[in-house]
Amino acid sequence: MFLETQHIEKSFGTYRALDDINIGVREGTVFGLLGPNGAGKTTLIRLINRIARPDGGRILLGGHEMTDDDVRQIGYLPEERGLYKKMRVGEQAVYLARLKGLSRAEAERRLIRWFERFGIESWWKRPVEELSKGMQQKVQFIVTVVHEPRLLIFDEPFSGFDPVNATLLRDEILRLKTGGATVILSTHNMASVEELCDDIALIDKSHVVLSGGVGEIRRSFGKGEYEAVVDDGQTLRLALQEGQNANELLRQLMTSHIICSFRELLPSMNDIFVEAVEKGGQR
Amino acid sequence: MNKTLLVIGREYLTRVRKPSFWLLTLLVPILFAALYAIPIYLALKPAERSAVLVVDESGLFGGLDRDDTLRADSRFVSTDNIEYRYAATMDYARRQLDSDADATAIVYVRRRASEAIPTDACLYYKSDLPPQQVRYDVDRQLQRILRNRLLQAHGISDDEYALITNTRVNLRTEDLTTGREAFLEVKSGLGLVLSILIYFVIFMFGAQVMRGVVEEKSNRVVEVIVCSVRPFQLMMGKVVGIALVGLTQFLLWVALTGVALVGIQAANGDLFSAAAQKHDLTELATKGSDATLQMQQADQMADLPSIVEGIASIDFGLIVPLFLFFFIFGYLLYATLFAAAGAMSDNDTDTQIVSLPLTIPLLATLLCMPAMIDAPSGVLSQVLSLVPFTSPVAMMLRIPFGVPTVEVVVSMLLLLVSIPLCTWLSARIYRGSILRYGLLANWRKKKGVKGS
Numbered sequence: 001m002f003l004e005t006q007h008i009e010k011s012f013g014t015y016r017a018l019d020d021i022n023i024g025v026r027e028g029t030v031f032g033l034l035g036p037n038g039a040g041k042t043t044l045i046r047l048i049n050r051i052a053r054p055d056g057g058r059i060l061l062g063g064h065e066m067t068d069d070d071v072r073q074i075g076y077l078p079e080e081r082g083l084y085k086k087m088r089v090g091e092q093a094v095y096l097a098r099l100k101g102l103s104r105a106e107a108e109r110r111l112i113r114w115f116e117r118f119g120i121e122s123w124w125k126r127p128v129e130e131l132s133k134g135m136q137q138k139v140q141f142i143v144t145v146v147h148e149p150r151l152l153i154f155d156e157p158f159s160g161f162d163p164v165n166a167t168l169l170r171d172e173i174l175r176l177k178t179g180g181a182t183v184i185l186s187t188h189n190m191a192s193v194e195e196l197c198d199d200i201a202l203i204d205k206s207h208v209v210l211s212g213g214v215g216e217i218r219r220s221f222g223k224g225e226y227e228a229v230v231d232d233g234q235t236l237r238l239a240l241q242e243g244q245n246a247n248e249l250l251r252q253l254m255t256s257h258i259i260c261s262f263r264e265l266l267p268s269m270n271d272i273f274v275e276a277v278e279k280g281g282q283r
Numbered sequence: 284m285n286k287t288l289l290v291i292g293r294e295y296l297t298r299v300r301k302p303s304f305w306l307l308t309l310l311v312p313i314l315f316a317a318l319y320a321i322p323i324y325l326a327l328k329p330a331e332r333s334a335v336l337v338v339d340e341s342g343l344f345g346g347l348d349r350d351d352t353l354r355a356d357s358r359f360v361s362t363d364n365i366e367y368r369y370a371a372t373m374d375y376a377r378r379q380l381d382s383d384a385d386a387t388a389i390v391y392v393r394r395r396a397s398e399a400i401p402t403d404a405c406l407y408y409k410s411d412l413p414p415q416q417v418r419y420d421v422d423r424q425l426q427r428i429l430r431n432r433l434l435q436a437h438g439i440s441d442d443e444y445a446l447i448t449n450t451r452v453n454l455r456t457e458d459l460t461t462g463r464e465a466f467l468e469v470k471s472g473l474g475l476v477l478s479i480l481i482y483f484v485i486f487m488f489g490a491q492v493m494r495g496v497v498e499e500k501s502n503r504v505v506e507v508i509v510c511s512v513r514p515f516q517l518m519m520g521k522v523v524g525i526a527l528v529g530l531t532q533f534l535l536w537v538a539l540t541g542v543a544l545v546g547i548q549a550a551n552g553d554l555f556s557a558a559a560q561k562h563d564l565t566e567l568a569t570k571g572s573d574a575t576l577q578m579q580q581a582d583q584m585a586d587l588p589s590i591v592e593g594i595a596s597i598d599f600g601l602i603v604p605l606f607l608f609f610f611i612f613g614y615l616l617y618a619t620l621f622a623a624a625g626a627m628s629d630n631d632t633d634t635q636i637v638s639l640p641l642t643i644p645l646l647a648t649l650l651c652m653p654a655m656i657d658a659p660s661g662v663l664s665q666v667l668s669l670v671p672f673t674s675p676v677a678m679m680l681r682i683p684f685g686v687p688t689v690e691v692v693v694s695m696l697l698l699l700v701s702i703p704l705c706t707w708l709s710a711r712i713y714r715g716s717i718l719r720y721g722l723l724a725n726w727r728k729k730k731g732v733k734g735s
C-alpha cells in the first residue's frame with residue numbers, strides 16, 4: 001500500500017468526526033473517497049495533509065509513518081479553494097509553487113509549460129479577480145500538480161467546470177495516473193467515480209461502511225440481472241431464478257432467440273451509494 | 284524558515300506595491316509640509332484691503348475731532364490693509380457700506396450718558412462677516428486709544444507705563460540637586476505626540492494583520508496555503524511582513540518630510556526673512572511710538588528660545604531607540620492577537636466584535652493620558668507603563684519626563700516576556716479557527732438560546 005490509515009480517530013469536542021478509519025490506497029491507482037456531506041471526508045483529507053492531527057491511529061506513506069517533510073509529496077486541491085484576488089495569476093502560481101519547495105526558476109519553467117498546455121498563457125499577468133470561477137479552477141489545478149507530487153488529493157475537482165473543461169480535467173487526472181502518481185478523489189459525482197476510480201472507500205457517519213475495488217463492489221451489489229439483445233432488435237432484461245447461474249440462463253435463452261449480446265446489469269455507483277447510506281441510516 | 288521568508292516576502296511586496304501604500308506614504312509628508320508652508324504663505328500673501336467706517340458718537344475715539352492733525356494716540360490709525368474712515372452719522376456710514384465695495388464694517392460707539400468710560404462698542408457688518416484680521420485690529424485699536432486716554436488723564440508717560448506693566452516673572456521648574464530646568468510644557472507636548480503616534484501605529488498595522496487574515500479566510504486561499512506551510516509560519520510571516528511594511532512607511536515618512544521641509548526652505552529662503560521684515564515694519568507703522576505693544580511682542584518672542592532650549596534638553600539619543608523598541612515590540616504583542624482575532628472571524632463585521640477586547644487597553648491608556656501628564660511618576664503612570672498591553676503607549680508619554688532606569692528595564696522585560704506568551708496563545712487560537720467558519724455566528728446563536 002502506498003498510503004495507509006490505521007485506526008484513525010478524530011473528535012471535535014464531543015463530536016466524533018472519524019472512528020477507526022482504515023483505508024489503503026495502492027500506488028499508481030485512483031482511489032475514490034466517497035460519502036454524504038458531513039461524513040468526515042474533508043477531516044480525513046486534512047489529517048493526511050497534516051493540516052490537523054489525529055487523536056489516535058497512524059498514517060503511513062510508502063510504508064513509513066508520515067512526517068511533515070512528506071507533505072511536499074502531496075498535492076492537494078481543497079473543495080473550498082480560492083486565490084488571492086489582487087495578485088497576478090503568474091506571480092501567485094509561482095508563489096504557491098515555491099511554497100511547495102520549487103525554486104523560482106524551476107517554478108516558472110514548469111508553470112509556463114502547464115499554462116501552455118491549458119492554453120492560458122495570456123492570463124499570466126492578469127489579476128486573479130478578473131478571472132471567471134472556471135478559469136480560477138484551472139489555475140488551482142495547475143498549482144496543485146506543478147511540484148509533481150507522488151500523491152494527489154482532489155476534493156470535488158469537477159465543481160465549477162463546464163463539460164469541456166471537466167473532460168480536460170479528467171484526461172489530465174488519468175495522464176497523471178499513467179505518469180505514476182497516486183490519486184485520491186473525493187467527489188459526489190458518481191459517474192466520474194465509475195470512470196476514474198480503481199478502488200473506493202465510502203465513509204458514512206464517521207465510519208468506513210464500504211470499501212474495495214469498484215468492479216468487485218458493483219458485482220457484489222449485483223441483483224443477478226442480465227440484459228440480452230436478440231436478432232430482431234429486442235432488448236430483454238432477465239433475472240436469474242433461484243439457484244440458477246448465468247450460463248443456465250443463457251442456455252435457456254438460446255433455445256428461443258439468436259443472441260447478439262449478453263451482459264450482466266451492474267448497479268451504478270450512484271445506486272450503491274444510496275443503498276449503502278440508506279442501510280446505514282436504518283442501522 | 285525558508286517558507287516563512289516566502290510568506291514575509293509576499294506580504295511585504297503585495298502591500299508595498301499597492302497604490303494606497305504610496306498614497307499614504309506621500310500624503311503624510313505633504314500634510315506636514317503644508318502645516319509648515321501654509322502659515323508662511325498666509326503671512327506673505329498680500330491681505331485684501333478693506334475699509335472700516337468709524338462712527339464715534341462718544342468722541343473718545345477721535346470721532347468728534349475736526350482736527351486731523353491730532354495725535355495718532357487718540358485716533359484709529361489705518362494699517363497696510365485696513366483703512367479707517369470717520370463718518371459723522373450712522374446713516375452716512377450705512378450708505379457708504381452699501382455703495383463702497385471695499386467697506387466691510389462699521390465700528391459704532393454710542394454717545395456717552397455720563398463721563399464714565401464706555402465699555403460697549405459694536406461692529407456692524409453687511410452680508411459677509413468682516414475678516415478675522417479686521418475684528419482683531421478694531422479691538423486692538425479701541426483698547427489702545429482708551430488706554431492712551433487714561434494714561435494722559437492720570438499723567439502717566441509711556442515710559443512709566445512700560446515700567447509698571449513690565450511684570451513678567453519667568454517661573455522655571457528646576458531640579459534641586461542637578462539645577463537643571465524641567466521644561467514641563469515641552470515634555471508634555473513631546474510625550475503626547477510620541478504616545479499618540481505609537482497608539483496609532485500599533486492600531487493601524489495590527490488592524491492590517493487582522494484584515495489580511497480575514498481576507499485569506501474569506502478567499503478560501505488559506506486551506507491551499509496551510510497544506511504547504513504550517514499555520515504558525517503563515518501567521519508569523521504575515522506579522523513580520525506587515526511590521527516591515529510599517530517600518531518602511533515610517534522611514535519614508537521621516538525621509539520625505541525632511542526632504543519636503545528642506546525643499547520649502549530652499550525654495551523660499553529669502554521669503555522667510557522677507558516675511559519677518561514685513562511683519563516688523565507693519566508693527567512699527569501701526570504702533571508708532573507705542574512701546575507697550577512692542578513689549579508684548581517681545582514677551583512672546585522670549586518664549587521661543589525657552590522652547591528651543593527645552594527641546595535641546597531632551598535626550599533624543601534615549602528617546603529614539605526607546606520609541607523604536609516600544610513600537611516594534613508593542614506591535615508584535617498586539618499583532619499576533621489581532622491575527623487570532625482575524626482567524627476567529629468570517630468577515631469584517633465579525634472582526635469589529637472580536638477585536639474589541641484588544642482595543643480596550645489601548646483606548647483606556649489614551650483616556651488616562653491627562654491624568655498621567657499631571658503626575659508622570661504617579662501610581663497610575665507606573666502601573667500603566669509596566670503592564671505590557673498598555674506600556675508602549677504609557678511609557679512613551681512618561682519617557683520625556685525621565686523614568687527611573689529600573690522601571691524602564693522592568694517594563695521592557697515584561698513586554699519581551701509577554702510576547703512569546705501571547706504568540707503561543709494566538710497561534711493556538713489561530714490554528715484552531717483558521718479553517719472553521721461560522722464560529723462567531725454559532726457562538727451568538729448559543730448565547731441567544733441560553734438568553735431566551
